[in-house]
Amino acid sequence: MQTLANISSLSSSSSISQMLMMLLPFCFVFLWSVHVLFLQWYSRRKGRRLPPGSLGWPYIGETLRLYAEDPNAFFANRQKRHGDIFKSHVLGCPCVMVSSPEAARVVLVTRAHMFKPTYPLSKERMIGPNALFFHQGAYHSRLKRLVQASFVPSALKGSVSEIEQIILNFLPSWKDNCTINTLQEMKMYAFDVAILTAFGERMEREMETRIKQLYQRLEKGYNSMPLDLPGTSFHKAMKARKLLNETLRRLIDERRREDDGSGHGGTKVASRLGRGGLLEVLMGASNVNDKGHKVHQQLSDMQIADNIIGVIFAAHDTTASALTWALKYLHDNPEILCAVTREQEGIRRKMDESGRRGLTWEDTRQMPLTNRVIQETLRAASILSFTFREAVEDVEFEGYFIPKGWKILPLFRRIHHREDFFPNPDKFDPSRFEVPPRPNAFMPFGNGVHSCPGSELAKLEMLVLLHHLTLTYRWEVVGDGDGIQYGPFPVPKQGLPIRVIPRDDKSSRSFY
Numbered sequence: 001m002q003t004l005a006n007i008s009s010l011s012s013s014s015s016i017s018q019m020l021m022m023l024l025p026f027c028f029v030f031l032w033s034v035h036v037l038f039l040q041w042y043s044r045r046k047g048r049r050l051p052p053g054s055l056g057w058p059y060i061g062e063t064l065r066l067y068a069e070d071p072n073a074f075f076a077n078r079q080k081r082h083g084d085i086f087k088s089h090v091l092g093c094p095c096v097m098v099s100s101p102e103a104a105r106v107v108l109v110t111r112a113h114m115f116k117p118t119y120p121l122s123k124e125r126m127i128g129p130n131a132l133f134f135h136q137g138a139y140h141s142r143l144k145r146l147v148q149a150s151f152v153p154s155a156l157k158g159s160v161s162e163i164e165q166i167i168l169n170f171l172p173s174w175k176d177n178c179t180i181n182t183l184q185e186m187k188m189y190a191f192d193v194a195i196l197t198a199f200g201e202r203m204e205r206e207m208e209t210r211i212k213q214l215y216q217r218l219e220k221g222y223n224s225m226p227l228d229l230p231g232t233s234f235h236k237a238m239k240a241r242k243l244l245n246e247t248l249r250r251l252i253d254e255r256r257r258e259d260d261g262s263g264h265g266g267t268k269v270a271s272r273l274g275r276g277g278l279l280e281v282l283m284g285a286s287n288v289n290d291k292g293h294k295v296h297q298q299l300s301d302m303q304i305a306d307n308i309i310g311v312i313f314a315a316h317d318t319t320a321s322a323l324t325w326a327l328k329y330l331h332d333n334p335e336i337l338c339a340v341t342r343e344q345e346g347i348r349r350k351m352d353e354s355g356r357r358g359l360t361w362e363d364t365r366q367m368p369l370t371n372r373v374i375q376e377t378l379r380a381a382s383i384l385s386f387t388f389r390e391a392v393e394d395v396e397f398e399g400y401f402i403p404k405g406w407k408i409l410p411l412f413r414r415i416h417h418r419e420d421f422f423p424n425p426d427k428f429d430p431s432r433f434e435v436p437p438r439p440n441a442f443m444p445f446g447n448g449v450h451s452c453p454g455s456e457l458a459k460l461e462m463l464v465l466l467h468h469l470t471l472t473y474r475w476e477v478v479g480d481g482d483g484i485q486y487g488p489f490p491v492p493k494q495g496l497p498i499r500v501i502p503r504d505d506k507s508s509r510s511f512y
């Protein structure tokens with residue numbers, strides 16, 4: 001009896017749960033529709049209107065269309081239909097997309113306090129919750145000042161020869177006629193530079209190898225499903241992140257012991273970047289005021305570690321993607337490649353005449369055309385197609401109502417490809433930068449409080465690499481070379497496989 005009763009109660013409870021399962025999607029659609037109708041009613045009642053556009057299907061919104069259409073076409077089509085500010089619903093969030101420089105400036109600069117940066121929780125866990133880009137207010141300002149001061153020209157000047165040395169260690173390994181994957185090579189280069197700037201020249205080889213290996217394991221989880229179960233990429237990445245914390249703590253302890261009594265501490269940043277890197281700057285960051293009083297506590301080991309990982313993360317794929325595009329554009333525009341080579345030969349000649357070996361910071365300031373090629377690469381490729389912010393409260397924005405919690409996406413790529421600011425926007429034309437771009441229309445490194453502190457380093461890395469590359473090699477794209485893939489930054493399909501050929505003119509080669 002007991003058993004029968006159990007079975008019947010089980011079967012009735014299972015049919016109820018089946019029914020519930022069947023009803024669930026309907027409930028969901030119903031609740032979603034009520035939510036959307038409520039928002040529309042609420043905004044109308046208050047005399048406010050939501051931006052034009054469609055929120056698409058419940059929950060999935062327009063996410064499938066975003067993937068099916070390719071992001072550029074998705075945003076461009078909606079901008080044409082609805083104007084510079086429109087709403088959508090992608091990746092589980094209602095969003096407002098912004099593609100006018102003025103409106104983007106409001107979000108990023110003038111009313112930045114109303115729009116906080118927002119990232120998926122899984123990213124925050126992988127990079128570390130204390131990294132500056134997840135924060136606003138006093139903690140963010142303090143860290144931003146430290147990181148920014150580490151990458152201003154006066155701090156970078158002394159790093160030119162180390163950056164150059166990294167190139168001279170790997171470029172000659174490209175054999176005549178060998179095929180390389182541009183993105184992979186550029187990633188290795190940008191990673192080595194990121195490690196150099198993060199840890200300085202003091203890094204021991206063994207420790208460097210350990211950190212690199214762990215970081216590479218972590219990196220494999222960045223674009224994975226955030227499923228923390230044994231065997232998943234995310235789980236492996238989180239394990240690597242824990243080990244990275246332990247390794248960085250050990251390194252911090254070692255450096256503290258070495259520096260004991262050396263008088264380090266305070267915020268003399270610029271002169272020290274080369275030796276101990278950003279790590280040393282963050283370790284010494286207990287600010288002292290005019291009266292000799294500490295105005296800030298030292299950063300904790302966790303805060304230091306999260307920001308070191310954060311900077312490596314921000315520095316390396318971005319710069320590698322930009323360099324990969326630069327090689328693609330130069331390949332597709334041989335007359336521009338020729339002109340850049342002539343400019344670099346001029347630099348080389350001056351070095352020879354003065355009996356110098358190795359580039360200096362001043363040399364990198366004498367490369368106007370190469371600089372314009374970099375600017376045009378950053379515009380045309382728009383490495384960060386957009387960024388995410390979230391309204392911290394109900395906001396009145398350019399005549400529209402944006403409810404608290406909605407995401408706002410300044411669309412850098414759309415702005416960089418507007419015909420009215422950049423005529424013939426799909427043409428790669430560095431000469432357009434002979435005159436300064438319209439204010440706020442060119443934002444490859446963002447704008448406002450969260451703008452990129454590494455912009456000067458990224459440009460320096462690109463200049464030094466293009467100097468040696470154009471003097472030494474020519475390259476042919478293998479395959480059709482067209483198409484874009486996102487991983488997560490846009491790069492030419494398959495990472496741009498190229499066949500490299502040493503230049504005929506051996507006298508102008510750049511290897512010393």
Ligand code: HEM
Nearest residue numbers: 133314315318319322383384387444445446450452454458
């Ligand atoms: C071509 C290469 C690069 C591009 C295109 C780029 C682009 C950007 C952009 C657009 C932002 C602003 C994001 C936002 O507003 O949400 C940003 C932020 C940031 N970038 Fe870069 N970046 C590059 C290289 C670097 C390098 C080399 C570093 C290393 C120092 C770096 C470190 C950072 C950091 C730490 C932030 C966060 C700043 C904050 O939240 O206050 N980036 N980057």
